[in-house]
Amino acid sequence: MKHRTFLWFILPTLSAMILFIALPIVSVFIQSLHVGHEQVIVVSESCGPFGCTPTTSIDLEATAKLQEEQPLGKFNGLATYTNRSHLAFQELAEAWRTTQTFGEFWDQVFNLPFYRALIFTLTYTAVVTPMVIVLGLAIAVGVNNLPKFLKGPSIFISLLPFLVTPLVGSLILYWMVDADGVIGATLQRIFDDPSLSLKASTALTWVMLIVYGVWHMLPFSFITFYAGLQTVPEDTMEAAQIDGASKWQSLIHVIVPHLAPLMSFVTLMMLMDNFRVFEPIVSFSAEAHATSLSWIIFNDLRESGNPLYGSAGATSILTVIGVVILLTPVLIRTWRDFNRKSH
Template identity: 30%
Template sequence: MRKNAAPYVFLAPTMLLFLCIFLFPIGYVIWTSMFRWNLMKPQAGRHFIGFDNFSGMLANDQFRASMLVTLKFVLLSAPAGIVLGLGLALLLNRPFRGKRPIQALMLTPMMIAPVAVYLSWKFLLEPTFGIVNYVLGWFGIEGPGWFSDAGTALFSVALVDIWSAVPFVFLVMYAALQAVPQDPVESAQVDGASRLRIFWHVTLPSIKPVLLVVLIIRIMDTIRIFDNIYVLTKGGPANATRTVQFLDYELAFNSFDIGKGSALALIIVAVILIVGSLLIREMNRTNEELRV
């Protein structure tokens, strides 16, 4: 019995910590999502309403509009960041002079505090005295209000997110390319295959599992994006950058509607889990194919 109990005794502190910092908050959010509870109206009290917060949120026009904004942001940011990161990894996956300083420079955005990055971009793209519009003026181009125009705000926020994410994608994909077996590549070169065909038929299938992992991480990051939107646009203008995560922040911490905020948080988690599970299933299928 002592031998069988020993693993559980050693795991007990970690499991207790896990219960405290993970399961308890989730359970509390699930519990509060079942109530009509607004801290701005303490006289109204707290009333159990079951799943009404969820049904009301799914029928809410603001929720649907924020989900559409989130979908646009995911489609703008996630694929572009992965393509750019993979492209840079392919360019640097060969010997040339000055390679190491360029690799170090590529990782610079990961070493800067995110808020500092967002504020720097906010000044760079400022419509009146920002350097980007100033340079565009040299060519007779009138720069837009990058973050103040509803037509360009979401694109501008996605641009900042892509710039921040490319170093991570580059680092992971560069490591994956370094692990690609060289025998198939050399055989394809002997057979006269072009670089594009070698990449498509040899390199890409070898790095596909890693690519799917990066895609999962990037999609999850873009769905729950909040910090750069808060710093750059505050969800505006005219709710053009009001993602579902930012709407949840407004409900929970501006309106103090704890019930609706908790329900929306669980909906966001459910969306991430569904998307993530589909991509993980594809990743597992790819791994099985590579083993065969």
């Protein structure tokens, strides 16, 4: 295709992506270097019959004017990145100096908002991804062995948790595990503890969010593996059987290797989607025990009346760096594939 024609074809999509994906990232970076204006404070003396007292008041007009002139706020350099709400170098060093054991240090780190969110996000990603892959494969094998008339309905039911709106899906689960909901109330009865609440403990909240994550994502890996299973070569399976392989052995030595390329695809998708975990934290109102990187950005922006653009920007940039690190191996592999294909 000629360069010129190519340009005309690609122009709409490319300009949409540049304007609304690439430029916002630049804009986020610029925002992150700025910090909101402080309010302009005027000190005036008010004199009464008993002498003068200085009073401070906020000059609303001057504050608004300043805001008008420099909507970004004042330049702050990288200070937002290193402050307590983000990378918190000072606090980390302080914690490292003053604590004796690793556990104590860890406790201190866990109190820093950014690290708290990062730890949850990474844990969520690292636990949900392998669980979804293993369970998805197991269910795909199971469904593949089902009689034909049951396959369609099973796939239909399985698609529901994946395609449902994440906010809605997590709400549905949340209402069930709520202290008054069907699962929450039953658990209270089983453990005979009327104050038992899944929301009250950090560990249980994490478990709850991870269970949601697996429930929501499992269908994707199941469907992908199920499609892959349809292409397992009959000959190889038969050969394995003739050689005396049991079902388990042929699963491990024939089917799993055949699905290996799919596994890297599923892993990539899972990593991307799990790393941005966000809606369940809103639905479960779990922020007291678990926050994610996406959630703290959302929280900064929602700060009513006075959104913290600088802080949100800094977290966003750090998140983007995280995503790029996560994707590097895949990008390198795709680069090699492309070169192989084009030569």
